[in-house]
Amino acid sequence: MKLATVDKGGVGDVGMSPYSLRRSVRRMMAEEGFSPHRITVEAGVNRAELTAWLEDRDKAPQPVMLEKLESWLAGDSERAPTVPLNSPPWVETPTAVKIMDALDYARYTPTIAVIYGSAGVGKTKALGHFAETRPNTWLVTASPCCHTTTSILGELLDRFDAYGSAQRADVLYREALRCVRNRTRVDSDINGLLIIDEAQHLKPPAYDTIRAFLDQADVGIAYAGNEEMYSRIGGKKKSSLPQISSRVGIRVKLSQPEPGDVDMIMEAHGISGRKEREYCQWVASLDGGLRLLDHVIRPAKLSAMSENTAVSVSMLKAAGKVLGIES
Numbered sequence: 001m002k003l004a005t006v007d008k009g010g011v012g013d014v015g016m017s018p019y020s021l022r023r024s025v026r027r028m029m030a031e032e033g034f035s036p037h038r039i040t041v042e043a044g045v046n047r048a049e050l051t052a053w054l055e056d057r058d059k060a061p062q063p064v065m066l067e068k069l070e071s072w073l074a075g076d077s078e079r080a081p082t083v084p085l086n087s088p089p090w091v092e093t094p095t096a097v098k099i100m101d102a103l104d105y106a107r108y109t110p111t112i113a114v115i116y117g118s119a120g121v122g123k124t125k126a127l128g129h130f131a132e133t134r135p136n137t138w139l140v141t142a143s144p145c146c147h148t149t150t151s152i153l154g155e156l157l158d159r160f161d162a163y164g165s166a167q168r169a170d171v172l173y174r175e176a177l178r179c180v181r182n183r184t185r186v187d188s189d190i191n192g193l194l195i196i197d198e199a200q201h202l203k204p205p206a207y208d209t210i211r212a213f214l215d216q217a218d219v220g221i222a223y224a225g226n227e228e229m230y231s232r233i234g235g236k237k238k239s240s241l242p243q244i245s246s247r248v249g250i251r252v253k254l255s256q257p258e259p260g261d262v263d264m265i266m267e268a269h270g271i272s273g274r275k276e277r278e279y280c281q282w283v284a285s286l287d288g289g290l291r292l293l294d295h296v297i298r299p300a301k302l303s304a305m306s307e308n309t310a311v312s313v314s315m316l317k318a319a320g321k322v323l324g325i326e327s
Contacts, residue, residue, distance in 0.1 A: 016070055018061060022054060024073055029054075037263035043072035044272035075274075087294055088268040090129050093261035095254060099126040102252045106220035107137075107193040111249025112211070113222040116230040120289025121254040122261065123224050127197050136183055136192040136219075142201040149173075149206045156194070173209060180217045192219030200229035204241060207233070211244050257284045257293075265290065269297055275313040283320060296320050 016024070028034045036054070040047040045065045052058040053065070099115055099122070106113035115123060124141075131139035138159045146155060153172035157163060160179040184192045194213055196202065202210075207223075214221050223229060223244075230253075234245030262284045266277065284293045297311075299319040304311040320326075 016066075018053075018066060021066060021069055021073075022056075025069060026054065028073070035260060035263065037260050037267065038277070039069075039072070041263045041266045041272050041277050042274050043068045045069060047267060087298070088265075090125070091264050091268045093122060093264050094258050095122050095261050096126040096129070098252055098254075099123060100130050102250050103127075103130050103134075103137075103193060103195070103220075103222055105250050106222050107134075107191045108220070109249055110191055110193075110214060110218060110220035112214060112244065112247045113220070113250045113252070114230060114233055114248050115222060115224040115252045115254070116227060117252075117254030118256055118289060119226070119287070120284075120291035120293075121257050122290055123254065124197055127195055127222075127224055131195060134193070136187055136190045137195065138180075138193070139195045139197065141197045142199055142206075144201060147201040147203055147206060149203070149209045152196070152202070152206050152210065169205075169209070173212075177213065177217055180213060180219060184217065184219060192217065193222065194219055195222040195224065197224045199223040199225040200232075201225075202229075204232075207241050207244055211247065214247060257289045261290060262293065265293065265297075269301065269311075271297065271301075271311045273310075273313065276311065276316060279313050279316050279320075283316075283325065286325070292323070292325075295323060296325070 025039065028039075029036075036047060036051055039045070040050060043050075045068050049058065049062060049065055050069075053061045102113045102115055105111070115127075117123070127139055131137045138156060140152060140155045140159070142152065146152065149169040150167060150172060153169065153176050154163075156176050157172065157179065160176075160183070162175060162179055180192055180194070184190070194210065196210055199207075210221060210223075213219055223233065230251075232240050234241070234248060259281060262281050263277070266272065266280055271280070280293060280297075283296050284290055286292055288295075296316055296319045299322065300311050300315040303315045303318070
């Protein structure tokens, strides 16, 4: 992708002037829909510096960034150095923002949020980050061995360090309701939110018991899970849980990771380059989404570290081949 004209007289070894270069980058964004995240990944530049320069807040841009952007426009960008092997603890992707916005809405309305979709779109990480960083938020994860009313209430009581010894659901419910009310009474300015992840595992009575906290404690509820969960609560067909479906205030469907999700994850891992981006975007579109992409990136970064170089598309493809992924 080469430009028809190139202005000379730039800074350092940059062929284009900063003004012409910025105009060309802005044109790519406006006409071809390139986002700052995508440019950051493909060109291997710092996103904060790029954004400041594009917004004309940085009057003295780094020559290195300008050189990389010009190479990127010419279709010959260099990859940035790799970073440590460990995955970033948290990346606020566009999908994560959607999830957290829905959780905030459920909390402050209060209402029921239903967040559903394919595996590997980042639901669990977003829910966990939200629960860790927001007060009066209680996250319980259902599973094949934690799906009844009694077991879910027991898990909820654990969040309050209130370990109920009773095995009767009504006793556990009253104790959990008391804990929730007491906590929200102390922090009266912060509404409560109860999140159930992997909610497709719940038995119908457990769904309805969780719903009762909305009515009796005035806290928001969020059910997160797959398409099966959504169909039970109230998808295209008649709901088998009408007491819940009639109270749902917001639904968020997540079919697959967005391109911006992949760009931000690549940026956080220090991986850049056009071919690298194309491959990572393709991997994330497969079953498993971002989780599968993480399984590909980790061994590729290990290879790059052993060779003291940047992650290349060949390293990514080699890691994918081990997982049975053929591009």
